[in-house]
Amino acid sequence: MNIIDSSFYKRDTVLVAQDLLGKTLVRYYNGIYVTGIIHETEAYRCSDDPASHAYRGKTQRNSAMFGPVGHSYVYFIYGVHFCLNVVARSQELQAGAVLIRSLLPMQGIPLMQKARKRMTNLANGPGKLTQALCITREQNGIDMTQEGQLFIVDTGIIVNKKDYRSTPRIGLSMAQDVLWRFYVPNNAY
Protein backbone atom coordinates (compact mmCIF):
# COMPACT_ATOMS: atom_id res chain seq x y z
CA MET A 1 0.00 0.00 0.00
CA ASN A 2 1.46 3.30 -1.11
CA ILE A 3 0.34 5.93 1.39
CA ILE A 4 0.88 9.53 0.33
CA ASP A 5 3.35 11.23 2.69
CA SER A 6 3.41 14.77 4.01
CA SER A 7 5.76 16.16 1.35
CA PHE A 8 2.90 15.77 -1.15
CA TYR A 9 0.74 18.12 0.93
CA LYS A 10 3.52 20.62 1.60
CA ARG A 11 2.92 22.38 -1.73
CA ASP A 12 0.53 24.99 -3.09
CA THR A 13 -3.00 24.07 -2.04
CA VAL A 14 -4.31 24.51 -5.60
CA LEU A 15 -1.65 22.16 -6.98
CA VAL A 16 -2.41 19.53 -4.33
CA ALA A 17 -6.12 19.74 -5.18
CA GLN A 18 -5.32 18.92 -8.81
CA ASP A 19 -2.92 16.11 -7.91
CA LEU A 20 -5.40 14.44 -5.53
CA LEU A 21 -7.60 13.54 -8.51
CA GLY A 22 -7.18 9.82 -9.14
CA LYS A 23 -5.88 9.07 -5.64
CA THR A 24 -7.82 6.69 -3.42
CA LEU A 25 -9.40 7.67 -0.12
CA VAL A 26 -9.39 4.79 2.37
CA ARG A 27 -11.67 4.50 5.38
CA TYR A 28 -11.03 1.58 7.74
CA TYR A 29 -14.21 1.15 9.74
CA ASN A 30 -15.49 -1.81 11.78
CA GLY A 31 -12.78 -4.03 10.28
CA ILE A 32 -13.76 -3.20 6.71
CA TYR A 33 -12.03 -1.10 4.10
CA VAL A 34 -14.33 1.38 2.38
CA THR A 35 -12.55 3.11 -0.47
CA GLY A 36 -13.14 5.34 -3.46
CA ILE A 37 -11.21 7.19 -6.12
CA ILE A 38 -11.16 10.95 -5.61
CA HIS A 39 -12.51 12.67 -8.69
CA GLU A 40 -13.65 16.09 -7.52
CA THR A 41 -11.80 18.54 -5.26
CA GLU A 42 -11.71 22.22 -4.32
CA ALA A 43 -8.82 24.30 -2.98
CA TYR A 44 -9.27 26.70 -0.07
CA ARG A 45 -6.42 28.91 1.07
CA CYS A 46 -6.32 31.56 3.82
CA SER A 47 -5.96 35.33 3.98
CA ASP A 48 -5.81 35.58 0.17
CA ASP A 49 -9.09 33.66 -0.24
CA PRO A 50 -12.34 35.32 0.94
CA ALA A 51 -14.25 32.07 0.48
CA SER A 52 -12.03 30.11 2.86
CA HIS A 53 -12.94 29.36 6.45
CA ALA A 54 -9.39 30.48 7.28
CA TYR A 55 -9.81 33.92 5.65
CA ARG A 56 -10.37 35.74 8.93
CA GLY A 57 -7.75 33.82 10.84
CA LYS A 58 -7.80 30.94 13.22
CA THR A 59 -10.93 29.96 15.13
CA GLN A 60 -11.89 26.91 17.09
CA ARG A 61 -13.63 25.35 14.09
CA ASN A 62 -10.93 25.89 11.49
CA SER A 63 -7.87 25.31 13.68
CA ALA A 64 -7.05 22.10 11.81
CA MET A 65 -6.42 24.17 8.66
CA PHE A 66 -3.55 25.86 10.50
CA GLY A 67 -2.16 22.55 11.77
CA PRO A 68 0.11 19.92 10.20
CA VAL A 69 -0.34 19.18 6.50
CA GLY A 70 -1.81 15.81 5.57
CA HIS A 71 -4.21 15.92 8.50
CA SER A 72 -7.98 15.93 8.11
CA TYR A 73 -10.26 18.93 8.62
CA VAL A 74 -13.88 17.88 9.10
CA TYR A 75 -16.58 20.46 9.73
CA PHE A 76 -20.35 20.52 10.12
CA ILE A 77 -22.32 22.54 7.56
CA TYR A 78 -25.95 23.59 7.07
CA GLY A 79 -26.82 21.91 10.34
CA VAL A 80 -26.97 18.60 8.48
CA HIS A 81 -23.77 17.52 6.80
CA PHE A 82 -20.08 16.99 7.37
CA CYS A 83 -17.39 17.88 4.84
CA LEU A 84 -13.93 16.32 4.61
CA ASN A 85 -10.79 18.30 3.79
CA VAL A 86 -7.08 17.49 3.76
CA VAL A 87 -4.76 20.17 5.08
CA ALA A 88 -2.33 21.26 2.35
CA ARG A 89 -0.29 24.40 1.84
CA SER A 90 3.12 25.65 0.81
CA GLN A 91 5.55 27.19 3.29
CA GLU A 92 4.40 30.78 2.82
CA LEU A 93 0.71 30.11 3.58
CA GLN A 94 -0.53 29.96 7.17
CA ALA A 95 -3.48 27.74 6.37
CA GLY A 96 -5.04 25.83 3.52
CA ALA A 97 -7.02 22.71 2.76
CA VAL A 98 -8.46 20.68 -0.09
CA LEU A 99 -12.17 19.84 0.08
CA ILE A 100 -12.85 16.33 -1.19
CA ARG A 101 -16.16 16.69 -3.00
CA SER A 102 -16.76 13.40 -4.72
CA LEU A 103 -15.60 9.78 -4.90
CA LEU A 104 -15.95 6.90 -7.31
CA PRO A 105 -16.83 4.05 -4.90
CA MET A 106 -14.49 1.05 -5.11
CA GLN A 107 -14.34 -1.23 -2.06
CA GLY A 108 -16.99 -1.65 0.63
CA ILE A 109 -19.90 -0.56 -1.53
CA PRO A 110 -22.48 -2.56 0.51
CA LEU A 111 -21.40 -0.65 3.62
CA MET A 112 -21.80 2.66 1.79
CA GLN A 113 -25.27 1.64 0.66
CA LYS A 114 -26.20 0.80 4.23
CA ALA A 115 -24.80 4.06 5.58
CA ARG A 116 -26.49 6.09 2.84
CA LYS A 117 -29.79 4.16 2.99
CA ARG A 118 -29.86 4.00 -0.79
CA MET A 119 -28.27 2.01 -3.59
CA THR A 120 -26.93 4.74 -5.87
CA ASN A 121 -25.46 8.25 -5.60
CA LEU A 122 -23.32 7.00 -2.75
CA ALA A 123 -20.48 9.52 -2.72
CA ASN A 124 -21.02 12.07 -5.51
CA GLY A 125 -21.07 15.08 -3.20
CA PRO A 126 -19.16 16.29 -0.14
CA GLY A 127 -21.96 15.56 2.34
CA LYS A 128 -22.79 12.23 0.73
CA LEU A 129 -19.21 11.02 0.83
CA THR A 130 -18.81 11.64 4.55
CA GLN A 131 -22.08 9.83 5.21
CA ALA A 132 -21.05 6.89 3.04
CA LEU A 133 -17.69 6.61 4.83
CA CYS A 134 -19.11 7.27 8.32
CA ILE A 135 -16.98 10.39 8.78
CA THR A 136 -18.01 12.85 11.53
CA ARG A 137 -16.26 15.43 13.75
CA GLU A 138 -14.62 12.49 15.47
CA GLN A 139 -12.46 12.16 12.37
CA ASN A 140 -11.31 15.80 12.55
CA GLY A 141 -7.54 16.24 12.87
CA ILE A 142 -6.55 12.71 11.87
CA ASP A 143 -3.11 12.22 10.34
CA MET A 144 -3.98 10.93 6.87
CA THR A 145 -0.36 10.18 5.98
CA GLN A 146 -0.37 7.19 8.37
CA GLU A 147 -2.20 3.93 7.99
CA GLY A 148 -5.21 4.03 10.32
CA GLN A 149 -8.93 4.72 10.17
CA LEU A 150 -8.57 7.34 7.41
CA PHE A 151 -5.79 7.88 4.88
CA ILE A 152 -5.06 8.43 1.18
CA VAL A 153 -3.09 6.10 -1.09
CA ASP A 154 -1.64 6.35 -4.57
CA THR A 155 -2.73 3.38 -6.67
CA GLY A 156 -0.87 4.56 -9.74
CA ILE A 157 -3.77 6.17 -11.57
CA ILE A 158 -2.52 9.08 -13.65
CA VAL A 159 -4.89 11.98 -14.27
CA ASN A 160 -3.51 14.25 -16.96
CA LYS A 161 -4.32 17.91 -17.37
CA LYS A 162 -6.63 17.10 -20.27
CA ASP A 163 -8.56 14.56 -18.16
CA TYR A 164 -10.00 17.08 -15.71
CA ARG A 165 -11.80 20.43 -15.81
CA SER A 166 -11.32 23.56 -13.73
CA THR A 167 -14.37 25.61 -12.69
CA PRO A 168 -15.39 28.11 -10.00
CA ARG A 169 -16.04 26.53 -6.63
CA ILE A 170 -19.55 25.44 -5.72
CA GLY A 171 -21.95 27.17 -3.35
CA LEU A 172 -20.00 30.39 -2.87
CA SER A 173 -21.00 34.01 -3.21
CA MET A 174 -17.38 35.19 -2.93
CA ALA A 175 -14.32 34.64 -5.11
CA GLN A 176 -16.08 33.15 -8.11
CA ASP A 177 -13.29 34.39 -10.36
CA VAL A 178 -10.77 31.72 -9.40
CA LEU A 179 -11.11 28.26 -10.94
CA TRP A 180 -10.21 26.18 -7.90
CA ARG A 181 -12.66 23.34 -8.37
CA PHE A 182 -11.29 20.36 -10.24
CA TYR A 183 -13.20 17.35 -11.46
CA VAL A 184 -12.92 14.40 -13.80
CA PRO A 185 -16.00 14.41 -16.06
CA ASN A 186 -18.05 11.44 -17.19
CA ASN A 187 -18.91 9.85 -13.85
CA ALA A 188 -20.41 6.43 -13.80
CA TYR A 189 -21.62 5.46 -10.35
Place this chain on the structure above:
DNA sequence: CTGGCGATGAACT
Protein backbone atom coordinates in the same frame (compact mmCIF):
# COMPACT_ATOMS: atom_id res chain seq x y z
C1' DC B 1 -35.12 16.69 -16.78
C1' DT B 2 -35.51 21.33 -13.89
C1' DG B 3 -36.35 24.46 -9.77
C1' DG B 4 -37.98 25.45 -5.04
C1' DC B 5 -37.55 24.52 -0.29
C1' DG B 6 -37.01 22.66 4.52
C1' DA B 7 -33.85 20.72 7.77
C1' DT B 8 -30.85 22.61 11.44
C1' DG B 9 -26.13 24.10 13.82
C1' DA B 10 -22.07 27.07 13.99
C1' DA B 11 -19.87 31.39 13.11
C1' DC B 12 -20.31 35.96 12.33
C1' DT B 13 -22.57 41.07 11.94
Place this chain on the structure above:
DNA sequence: GTTCATCGCCAGC
Protein backbone atom coordinates in the same frame (compact mmCIF):
# COMPACT_ATOMS: atom_id res chain seq x y z
C1' DG C 1 -30.68 37.90 12.75
C1' DT C 2 -28.18 36.10 8.55
C1' DT C 3 -25.14 33.34 6.03
C1' DC C 4 -23.27 29.04 4.93
C1' DA C 5 -17.65 24.74 1.08
C1' DT C 6 -25.46 20.55 1.25
C1' DC C 7 -28.93 17.10 0.29
C1' DG C 8 -33.28 14.87 -0.75
C1' DC C 9 -38.04 15.36 -1.79
C1' DC C 10 -41.62 17.04 -4.46
C1' DA C 11 -44.00 19.53 -8.23
C1' DG C 12 -44.17 20.63 -12.87
C1' DC C 13 -42.56 20.27 -17.37
